[in-house]
Amino acid sequence: MNTKNWAVLGWMLLSGFLFGLGLTISGMINPQKVIGFLDLAGNWDPSLALVMAAGLAVTIPAFRWILKQERPLFDSKFFLPEKTDIDLKLISGATLFGIGWGLAGLCPGPALAAAVALDESVLAFLGAMVAGMLLHRFLPAPGAFSASANNETTE
């Protein structure tokens, strides 16, 4: 690991910190609030839509500028997902993810961040989520192994 890689670790820590703070301040760390957004027929809370809109208002222009640079500040190249095809894996994976998200009101980022509250349902979710990721990794489906082995192709 060279010095540039060491520098990047500090930036990663800061990125993660800002991400976790953003989830906390926006309320997205709270499963009940997320369900409030997903429950269109109930007492609808549009907050999540604004979180996403604000996030995109930053990332759309920023990514546009960054990706025009030759390379990132502390690495030799950008590590972007290389897949461009729409396939059954994408659709079925997103469908399955949505079902789990709707059942618990948790997705991966908030589940990790919310773990600090030590709520037993959140911890059960988190443990099962890691198990689900491992299950995908070890499942002998054609292509599944190479897909999970290649980190750079996933979002």
Add this chain to the structure above:
Amino acid sequence: MENFTPLSALIGGCLIGLAATLMLWTSGRIAGISGILGGLLAPVNSDTAWRVCFLVGLIGGPLSYMLVSGNALDIVSQASPMVSIVAGLAVGFGTRLGSGCTSGHGICGIARFSARSFLATAVFMVSAIVTVYVTRHILGAS
């Protein structure tokens, strides 16, 4: 809509966007949580250090907020541990199969105008909304 919190949603959303921006700008990598965590579980572990740093930061965010504000975090899960386990399995497996989650597809992928991410975001949104409708208003109504 009395639960609507537009100001904190906008501030939090900006912070999340800023985090993804910093990450791409400095390291050239996409801030997708399922990808970052999933990569730690992958067989090739050349990238362990930065992934761990990001995840430590991710947990440090709410911890610091709790310490500075002096209040417990508002985290309410109405799902039983059993439902949470089923949901967690679906989210873990589904995000790996579908190459991403809310952050990777929803925030980073859409910002790159990736067709896969647009579609994945639409699919998981609809799937989650239908799931909530079925559990709350069909099964829950009885």
